[in-house]
Amino acid sequence: MTTLRFPKNFIWGAAASAYQIEGAWNEDGKGLSVWDTFSHKPGKVAENRNGDTAVDHYHRFKEDVRLMASLGLQAYRFSVAWTRVVPDGKGRVNAKGLGFYDRLVDELLNHSIQPYVCLFHYDLPQALQDQGGWPSRETAYRFADYAGVVSDRLSDRVNIWFTHNEPWITAVFGYLTGVHAPGITNPISAFQALHHLLLSHGLAAESIRAAAKGELKVGITLNLSPMYPASRDKRDVAAAQRLDTFLNRVSLDPLLKGTTPLQQFPIVNRLTTSFIKAGDLEKINSLDLLGVNYYTRAVVKHDVRIPIVSASQVQPAESEYSSMWEIYPQGIYDLVARIWKDYYKPALRAHSPRSAAGGAGDKAKRELPELIITENGVPVPDGIDFDGRVRDERRIRYLQDHLIQVHRAIQDGIPIKGYFHWSFTDNFEWSLGYGPRFGLVYIDYKTLKRTIKDSGRWFAGVIEKNSLKV
Ligand code: FCB
Numbered sequence: 001m002t003t004l005r006f007p008k009n010f011i012w013g014a015a016a017s018a019y020q021i022e023g024a025w026n027e028d029g030k031g032l033s034v035w036d037t038f039s040h041k042p043g044k045v046a047e048n049r050n051g052d053t054a055v056d057h058y059h060r061f062k063e064d065v066r067l068m069a070s071l072g073l074q075a076y077r078f079s080v081a082w083t084r085v086v087p088d089g090k091g092r093v094n095a096k097g098l099g100f101y102d103r104l105v106d107e108l109l110n111h112s113i114q115p116y117v118c119l120f121h122y123d124l125p126q127a128l129q130d131q132g133g134w135p136s137r138e139t140a141y142r143f144a145d146y147a148g149v150v151s152d153r154l155s156d157r158v159n160i161w162f163t164h165n166e167p168w169i170t171a172v173f174g175y176l177t178g179v180h181a182p183g184i185t186n187p188i189s190a191f192q193a194l195h196h197l198l199l200s201h202g203l204a205a206e207s208i209r210a211a212a213k214g215e216l217k218v219g220i221t222l223n224l225s226p227m228y229p230a231s232r233d234k235r236d237v238a239a240a241q242r243l244d245t246f247l248n249r250v251s252l253d254p255l256l257k258g259t260t261p262l263q264q265f266p267i268v269n270r271l272t273t274s275f276i277k278a279g280d281l282e283k284i285n286s287l288d289l290l291g292v293n294y295y296t297r298a299v300v301k302h303d304v305r306i307p308i309v310s311a312s313q314v315q316p317a318e319s320e321y322s323s324m325w326e327i328y329p330q331g332i333y334d335l336v337a338r339i340w341k342d343y344y345k346p347a348l349r350a351h352s353p354r355s356a357a358g359g360a361g362d363k364a365k366r367e368l369p370e371l372i373i374t375e376n377g378v379p380v381p382d383g384i385d386f387d388g389r390v391r392d393e394r395r396i397r398y399l400q401d402h403l404i405q406v407h408r409a410i411q412d413g414i415p416i417k418g419y420f421h422w423s424f425t426d427n428f429e430w431s432l433g434y435g436p437r438f439g440l441v442y443i444d445y446k447t448l449k450r451t452i453k454d455s456g457r458w459f460a461g462v463i464e465k466n467s468l469k470v
Pocket residue numbers: 017020165166169223293375422429430438
C-alpha cells in the first residue's frame with residue numbers, strides 16, 4: 001500500500017445546484033425559471049418528473065449542512081436561483097429569496113464549511129427567456145445586475161464566486177439539441193447564447209468586484225472533455241480537433257486568451273461579427289478561478305452526417321461504462337495536463353524573468369486563474385440494503401481511480417487547488433429525472449430521508465487524512 005498525500009491547503013468539497021435540490025419551486029415569491037416551465041411540459045423529462053420538490057433542500061438545508069459537517073466537507077459549492085432573488089429576471093428584488101441564501105451561508109460558516117457560490121446553473125428566469133433568453137445580448141446585462149445584487153448581500157462572508165456552471169451546456173443543450181430548457185433547436189441561437197453567456201461572465205465579474213465587501217475571487221466552471229481520435233487516420237485526427245474546438249476551445253480561448261475560435265465553423269463565420277462586438281473578448285478574459293467539471297472523455301471519428309462538426313463519438317468496446325458515460329479516469333489527468341500545457345505554460349513563459357517582459361514571473365503566476373476540479377462523480381444504481389446501508393463500492397472505486405489521477409497531476413507540477421464531488425445528495429438529473437444517482441448521500445424519494453452512503457464515509461476518511469491509500 002502506498003499513501004498519496006494531497007497538498008496542505010487542498011480543498012475537499014461537494015457540489016449541487018439550486019433546481020436539482022431545492023424544490024419549493026413557487027414559494028416565498030420565487031419567479032418561474034425555464035426549468036419550471038420545461039419540466040412541466042409532458043415528454044421533456046423522463047417519467048415526466050420535475051424539480052417541484054426535488055430533495056426539498058429549501059426546507060431541509062440545516063439537516064443537509066449538518067450532514068456535510070459530519071463528513072468533514074471543507075467547502076460546499078451551490079448555486080443561487082436567479083428567480084428567487086429577482087423573480088422577473090430584472091427589477092424587483094425578492095427579500096425572502098435572498099434571505100434563504102443568507103441563512104444558508106451563515107449555516108455553512110457556523111459549521112466551518114466554506115461557501116462556493118455559483119450564480120447560474122441552467123435556471124434562467126422565464127420572463128427573460130420570453131424576451132429572447134441567452135441569444136439576446138440584453139440578458140447578459142441583466143445577469144450582471146443580478147450578480148451585483150447577490151454579491152452586495154453575501155460578499156462580506158463569501159469570497160469564492162462562480163458566475164456560471166457549464167455555459168456550453170446551457171447554450172448547446174438549451175438552444176441547439178433542445179434536450180434542456182428552454183428546448184430550442186437553432187444552431188445560430190446556440191452560438192449567440194454561448195457568446196452572451198461568456199460575455200455575461202465578464203460583466204458579472206465587474207459587478208461582483210464593484211460590490212465586493214472583502215477580498216474575493218471570481219471564476220467560472222466549464223464542462224470539458226479530453227479528445228482522442230478513434231484511429232490514426234488523419235480524418236479522425238482532424239475530427240477530434242474539430243470536436244475539441246467545439247466543446248473545449250469555444251470557452252477556454254475567450255476566457256483564458258481573449259480570442260475565439262468560432263470563425264472556424266462556417267455556419268457562424270458569416271455571423272460572428274454581428275454578435276461579437278468590439279471589446280467583448282477582453283471583457284470575457286477576466287478570471288481568478290477556473291473550475292473544471294470532468295465526467296468522461298470523447299473518442300472521435302470523422303462523420304459527415306453530423307452537422308457543424310462532422311464528427312461523432314465511438315464507445316471503445318473494452319471500456320467500463322456507467323448509465324451515462326464511459327468511465328475513463330486517466331481523462332481527468334489528460335484534461336488538466338492539456339489545459340496546463342496550452343493555456344498556462346505559454347502565459348508563464350511570456351512572463352518569465354528571461355523573457356522580454358522581464359522579472360514578472362511571480363506576478364504572472366499569481367494572476368493565472370487557480371485550477372479547481374468543481375465536479376466529478378458517477379451515476380450508480382444504488383439501493384438501501386437490508387441493514388440500511390448503501391454499499392456503493394463502484395462509486396468508491398471511481399473516486400479512488402480519479403483521485404489517483406488528480407494526485408498524479410499535482411505531482412507533475414499542476415497546482416490543482418481542490419476537488420469537489422458531484423454531488424452531495426442524489427438529486428434531479430435534468431432530462432433524466434431521478435433515475436441517475438450521483439450522491440454521497442442517498443435520498444429515499446418517497447420519504448426524503450437522507451442516508452450517508454459507504455462512498456460518503458470513504459470520502460470523509462480521505463478528507464480527514466488529506467490522503468489516499470492505494
Ligand atoms: C454536470 C452538471 C450537473 C449534473 C452533472 C451530472 O454537467 O453541471 O448539474 O447534471 O453534470
